[in-house]
Each structure stands twice: as C-alpha cells, then as structure tokens.
C-alpha cells in the first residue's frame with residue numbers, strides 16, 4: 390500500500406519481516422548512514438546492516454543477543 394503524503398515529509402519504505410514491519414533502505418550506504426544517525430540520536434549501540442532475504446534492499450538490526 391502506497392500512501393502519498395502532501396506535507397512533503399519523507400516516508401521511508403517498509404517491508405514485512407516476520408511479524409514486524411521494518412524500514413528498508415535501497416543501498417547499504419543509506420542503511421549505514423541511518424544506523425549512525427540512530428546511534429548518535431539515541432545513544433544506542435551501533436545497529437548492524439543486513440541484506441533483506443525478501444527483496445533487493447537493506448535493513449537495520451539491533452543486536453539483542
């Protein structure tokens with residue numbers, strides 16, 4: 390489902406992974422930048438970037454193990 394937003398706010402693409410909906414990135418570089426921004430903004434540990442098994446794009450994964 391694609392929803393057009395008129396406010397000009399960028400709406401990231403999403404992908405269903407199992408039972409969760411994750412933001413998807415077209416390139417590894419884009420995902421890595423987003424991971425760094427998230428770590429900086431939230432003081433969170435670095436997120437790992439991985440290739441989606443369902444499509445030609447990338448996701449971020451928090452290491453919880």
Ligand SMILES: [Zn+2]
Pocket residue numbers: 404405406413441442443444446447448
């Ligand atoms: Zn995906």
